[in-house]
Amino acid sequence: MTAAVTLSDVRRRFGAVDALDGLSWTAPSGAVTAVLGPNGAGKTTAIECAVGLQRPDSGTVRVLDTDPGTAGPDHRARVGVMLQSGGLPNGAKPMRLLQHLARFYAEPADVDAVAARLGVPDFAGTTVRRLSGGQKQRLALAAALLGRPEVLFLDEPVAGLDPHGRLDVWDLIRELRDEGTTTVVTTHSFEEAERLADHLVIMSAGRTVAEGPLADVVGAGSLEELYFSLTRKGAA
Template identity: 80%
Template sequence: MTHAVSLTDVRRTFGTVTALDGLTWSAPLGRVTAVLGPNGAGKTTAVECAVGLTRPDSGTVRVLGTDPATAGADHRARVGVMLQSGGLPNGTKPMRLLDHLARLYADPADVPATARRLGIDTFAGTTVRRLSGGQKQRLALAAALLGQPEVLFLDEPAAGLDPHGRLDVWDLISELRSGGVSVVVTTHSFEEADRLADHLVIMSAGRTVAEGPVAAVKQGRSLEDVYFELTRTGRP
């Protein structure tokens, strides 16, 4: 197995809206894959299919060689997920939530260490409803890390973070890759993709318009120029 994640000819519609239109891309094992695309390109739907939150209408999705839609608890424990809407319970406090979630795993990460790494200890006494957007992002990321995943899906992980927070998250993602974790990051940030990614996927209108190692996709040009050219035409 050379790919942590693979989507092949995946189609998904919601009523009259086609979210994924024959989408095909893969994420190499032990690397950071950045998925870029304009709003409505289907990035979040692709991640939801990859983590088993929604089933494609057709096509094949595999994560660590397994169909996530039918996977059992053992597989799900190997996959960490941070979505844009974290669904964090408003009435609890960060450490209580992380302690609770850690009990769901057979071999969880060290909760206090994870909290310190993401600066959660500085607002541990504040209820979730009173946290800032950036603080909620940090908490959602900590929750995704508790199972010590082999594959980690991060949907806009640096959204709402201040510059120091972005650097902290980027450093953490680099550390995870060094530890052998396969990371899939959806992002609107060219800087984030350029800084972190080994592998790039550019989506437009539910399709892949470019994929490959960073240098191969850019071909000596700026990522921004390549992105706008491809997403404006909607063709590879």
């Protein structure tokens, strides 16, 4: 499979801390890549480099064969992003916000359909500041889908969701994959990785400690056992 996302020997330092220490991994086109790792592994920093919110100190980042740090609006319209920080304006109401964001795209998705798929109309009359954590997650994911992205980055997309909400989001991610969308999901959840991943990346201490198709990486053992073995070594 061709790679829609490639990080090669990427380094990013904050003071004395190496957030990314020669990180390399790929996300195959049309597949779900799960990026698994402990807190501080560099997952969010890697995603922010991949969407152009940070510039690596060295190394190469390519998304759809383009450097996201210097990409123009045409490239950015092909990429959907849902970050942990959300970035949603507190005073806005959900549907009006989605309608506003849709106007930034030449051929946006149907706002009502996207919102309905994620249950946004259920809390449409509430301002963002008064939404629950799970409701904000649903709204942020809806916003990321408005441009019909070819590549979708989701940083812990089910954090704060109840069990029904998690299943809804996982079903949606599978549907997007079946439609050809490349999706990169960062997670702490073994269950999420096992349910979703076509391709798995395990990170520790700013480095990749395992990568490949899920079945190949895990083999005959368990993902949980492999993860703890590799991340302890990676942190050493």
